[in-house]
Amino acid sequence: MTRALAFAAALVVALPVAAQQTMPPAPFAYRQLENPAQEQAAQELMETLRCLKCQSQSIADSDAPMAGDMRHQVRTRIAAGESPDQIRDWLTKRYGDYVSYKPTVSTTTWPLFAIPLLLVLLAGAILLRRFGRRK
Incomplete structure (x- = not known):
């Protein structure tokens, strides 16, 4: 054993x-x-x-x-x-x-390039809208 x-x-x-x-x-x-x-x-x-x-x-x-x-x-x-x-x-x-x-940039990698750009545009729109109201 x-x-x-x-x-x-x-x-x-x-x-x-x-x-x-x-x-x-x-x-x-x-x-x-x-x-x-x-x-x-x-x-x-x-x-x-x-x-x-x-x-x-x-x-x-x-x-x-x-x-x-x-x-x-x-x-x-x-x-x-x-x-x-x-x-x-x-x-x-x-x-x-x-x-x-x-x-x-290809059909599979385009989000790597597009998503950061969209986030920057969204942040810019939010800031414009927020500071635009104060004036």
């Missing part, structure tokens, strides 16, 4: 270790491009892309395996001659608008 409990306890402890990612990081996850201009463009783009696992860090700052894969994709595509805008569009299509810290 004690052997069975000891085996079960060892199994419970060993399962999370076995679930760890054993794949090595992508080649360009931590290695920079040889061309300084391309690396600069890649770095600037990576700072504007959100790590989907960490959610509060850019892929340039995150150590998550997914962020490493995204850095690899950015550097590979920059080295292949794609522009940062093309890469951002590809990542947005793949992961959704949430991946970008710099959203563009």
Whole structure:
């Protein structure tokens, strides 16, 4: 009985270790491009892309395996001659608008731009109406 409990306890402890990612990081996850201009463009783009696992860090700052894969994709595509805008569009299509810290106006993101403007207009109308009565 004690052997069975000891085996079960060892199994419970060993399962999370076995679930760890054993794949090595992508080649360009931590290695920079040889061309300084391309690396600069890649770095600037990576700072504007959100790590989907960490959610509060850019892929340039995150150590998550997914962020490493995204850095690899950015550097590979920059080295292949794609522009940062093309890469951002590809990542947005793949992961959704949430991946970008710099959203563009689209059918899904227009409230991000419209609601603050509407709130400012509403506050202005309220202030005009309130101070207009006093005169």
